[in-house]
Amino acid sequence: MSGEHTSAPVAARVRRLEERLIEAGVVAQEQLDASLAAMLKGASPVNGARIAARAWTDEGFRERLLTDANAALPEVGLSMAGGIQEQRLKVVENTATTHHVLVCTLCSCYPVGLLGPSPSWYKSEAYRSRVVREPRAVLAEFGLVLPDDTAITVWDSSAESRYMVLPRRPAGTAGYSEPELAALVTREGLIGTAAV
């Protein structure tokens, strides 16, 4: 990916819309700030990293997470209920032979509560249009070259579910504690555009 994508034009358009709504008395700046702050409170890839580290160290949690992620999240003090309504979460697990990567081709659906605000490239037309068509090439551009026999699934979150990738546990981490493992997990690893 070029890395040149900018969200500035969209940001400017959103700001103009906000100003119109404020001028018209529909909403106050303070209300906008408060609702944004509430939505983003605690939203960080640290959450996704903690989930991955727990799954790597607790086989029972891993199974519950892959079977019914919404039911498993409270075990690590998290939930998908931070927005207007609880969202369904599906966690997909990378293995030695399978790789998963996330996209929203229609817009920018993303598990904000678990991964924080999405990176600008995730919302770019280039990523959204190309990753469903040639994921192997797109991942290679991100620096992730997968073996030819790895089965790739691209998850296009086009409805109400949100997705998160459970990356493969890095080699050589047998003696690591859960917090030490969590510190290794990156946002890109949880999207599926990088290994951990």
Next chain:
Amino acid sequence: MRPGDPAGHNRAPRYVRGQVGRIVECQGSWELADEVAAGVAEPRVEPVYTVAFTAGDLWGEGGHQVTVDLWESYIERVREDGT
């Protein structure tokens, strides 16, 4: 996946319209996004399915698969032979 380009809001990505996929999971039921966007007072509630499409079917090349989340009225049943 039904073909066509319905008027108004719709959450079926264009690249799967008219394509044959395989249902891998029923996710539960949600209000139909088309009717929510149109301001329908009591939107239809429909099952949403995870549907897997092969890259070969979608693009004519590639060994991967793409899963898309589709409301029930977006899809129609096809026989094993694809007709």
